[in-house]
Amino acid sequence: MNPRKFLNPWVLFGAAALLTAGVLDNDYYLTLINFIGIHALLVVGLNLLMGYGGQISLGHAAFFGLGSYTSGILTATYGVNPWLALLAGLVVCGVTAFLIGVPALKLRGYYLAMATLGFGIIVYIFFTEAHKLTGGPSGLAGIPSLSIGGFKLDTPKRLYLLIWPVLGVILALSANLVDSRTGRALRALHEGETAAQSLGVNTAKLKLLIFIWSALYASLAGSLYAHTLNFIAPSSFGFMFSIKLVTMVVLGGMASIWGSLLGAAVLTVLPEILTMFHDYEVIIFGAILMVVMIFLPRGLVRGLKDLWEFRRYKKEGGIIG
Amino acid sequence: MLAITDQPLLELKEISLAFGGLQALDGVSFTVAPGTVQAVIGPNGAGKTTLFNLITGFLSPQSGRVVFQGEEIQGQPPHQVARLGIARTFQLVQLFDYMTVLENVMVGRHRLSRAGLLAGALRLPWTSQEEVSIRERALEELQFVGLADRAHQPAAALPLGLKRLLEIARALAAEPTLLLLDEPASGLDAVETERLQEMILALRERGLTILLVEHDMGLTMEVADQIAVLNYGQLIATGPPREVQKNPEVIAAYLGTDWQT
Numbered sequence A: 001m002n003p004r005k006f007l008n009p010w011v012l013f014g015a016a017a018l019l020t021a022g023v024l025d026n027d028y029y030l031t032l033i034n035f036i037g038i039h040a041l042l043v044v045g046l047n048l049l050m051g052y053g054g055q056i057s058l059g060h061a062a063f064f065g066l067g068s069y070t071s072g073i074l075t076a077t078y079g080v081n082p083w084l085a086l087l088a089g090l091v092v093c094g095v096t097a098f099l100i101g102v103p104a105l106k107l108r109g110y111y112l113a114m115a116t117l118g119f120g121i122i123v124y125i126f127f128t129e130a131h132k133l134t135g136g137p138s139g140l141a142g143i144p145s146l147s148i149g150g151f152k153l154d155t156p157k158r159l160y161l162l163i164w165p166v167l168g169v170i171l172a173l174s175a176n177l178v179d180s181r182t183g184r185a186l187r188a189l190h191e192g193e194t195a196a197q198s199l200g201v202n203t204a205k206l207k208l209l210i211f212i213w214s215a216l217y218a219s220l221a222g223s224l225y226a227h228t229l230n231f232i233a234p235s236s237f238g239f240m241f242s243i244k245l246v247t248m249v250v251l252g253g254m255a256s257i258w259g260s261l262l263g264a265a266v267l268t269v270l271p272e273i274l275t276m277f278h279d280y281e282v283i284i285f286g287a288i289l290m291v292v293m294i295f296l297p298r299g300l301v302r303g304l305k306d307l308w309e310f311r312r313y314k315k316e317g318g319i320i321g
Numbered sequence B: 001m002l003a004i005t006d007q008p009l010l011e012l013k014e015i016s017l018a019f020g021g022l023q024a025l026d027g028v029s030f031t032v033a034p035g036t037v038q039a040v041i042g043p044n045g046a047g048k049t050t051l052f053n054l055i056t057g058f059l060s061p062q063s064g065r066v067v068f069q070g071e072e073i074q075g076q077p078p079h080q081v082a083r084l085g086i087a088r089t090f091q092l093v094q095l096f097d098y099m100t101v102l103e104n105v106m107v108g109r110h111r112l113s114r115a116g117l118l119a120g121a122l123r124l125p126w127t128s129q130e131e132v133s134i135r136e137r138a139l140e141e142l143q144f145v146g147l148a149d150r151a152h153q154p155a156a157a158l159p160l161g162l163k164r165l166l167e168i169a170r171a172l173a174a175e176p177t178l179l180l181l182d183e184p185a186s187g188l189d190a191v192e193t194e195r196l197q198e199m200i201l202a203l204r205e206r207g208l209t210i211l212l213v214e215h216d217m218g219l220t221m222e223v224a225d226q227i228a229v230l231n232y233g234q235l236i237a238t239g240p241p242r243e244v245q246k247n248p249e250v251i252a253a254y255l256g257t258d259w260q261t
Ligand SMILES: Nc1ncnc2c1ncn2[C@@H]1O[C@H](COP(=O)(O)OP(=O)(O)O)[C@@H](O)[C@H]1O
Pocket: B019, B022, B024, B042, B043, B044, B045, B046, B047, B048, B049, B050, B051
């Protein structure tokens, strides 16, 4: 067997995830890791839309919120089975993305960014104002935990055993997608819409499809979030969070599946380490966006890989052509 | 069989289009017989590229009809036109720069393959088989244009001459019935132009119908069965190369340009 075969990112991912499950027993860290997983779900979805498809969404937190609130309201208020509520969230987000996407994606340029920005604000206002349904600004409490066959997922460890396998599956689906006929068409649409159309790619339909697809990831993340925290409030789903997600995509690397995971991890952990983050959040995220765009335009994963290859090249006395 | 070959593959009927006050195309009509190379020539700004954009659905004529295989196609969106079997290259090369050379050509297979978003994400067994055949066919086209050894480089890394060849390979991967080439020789050196000429003739041999816009008269005269001459949006002559070359109106339109290059 070729030892290099074992060094592929999937094996590392699986090994790290298993190791974490076996060794780590600290609720604080596990909770943090669970949030990384939830954020990574969001970021991979947004990256498919933004990094691969070239369509900017500034309202992704709204889909996260719609998934969260659909799950929260249906389970806490109406006693619906959490798994059914999760499915309902997917339907709500899918339909909403369709309705927003049809008009917004017809136009070129920044219309989608504008439309999703407006959409995000409207949804946020809805969460705060529809008291009867959402509990208003003070939030919605009493959301039950998920359970599998009577086994309640109510500790960080148990949630970890749900969230990370789900993330693994979603990462695999995404990597497959990117490397498929539709994924190629998606990247082609990003790099040259005219040429893509001239080869038979229905770019309008593809943009809509990937927009809906990424909204579904966000909804899934939202439902998991609601059942993890057992409590949700509008402040988690505002414009600032949409910008955080965009920053995670850019930091990890546009059009990079593993970059999405890294971007989510770094920007979930950093605010925990640096408490000053909370006061200057907007400034810090803005600065990170700017610095990465200027110095690591391909994001952390590719940027570091480039750097690594550059150094090896120099060591071997090669000439950079 | 004979009845089919008698029917033109493409018919342009009184095509007109103005950009604001500028009449880019003015009542242009001509037909393209299947299996032939039809050249469209004319000075810069004559409306050649506009004509290509009309045929491929990127523009709609204000009046007139585009008939392909007996069916009116004007006003259909580009991807729909592509699916009918019309492929093109662009005067300003339009590659997917950060995709590999091979991937560029694989996108050309889009209309002939069918794995959708979900099937691709789940990597259903049949999609893997489809991928293999997409890859094989794409490699064949790369071999045809002589780019197989560059399959895994990013398209952006190619010099202009090779980019044009790649664009042709990508269009060919769609197995078109009609291929539109917009100034394929511009930016090519003499050797590459020679190679292009051979390719065009080989494609015609395969039965492909080609509509060619080209400024290189040497190449045009060698490969064209018929030539249509546009000037200020009007068709001023059509016919076989030798006749067109002698047409006084054509000579006047080209006054000062060198025919024999
Ligand atoms: N999208 C457009 N908008 C306005 N004018 C255009 C457009 N496309 C082409 N034109 C004009 O139409 C005329 C024909 O252009 P084109 O078809 O590109 O000529 P050719 O390919 O023969 O050089 C030119 O005068 C050009 O400036």
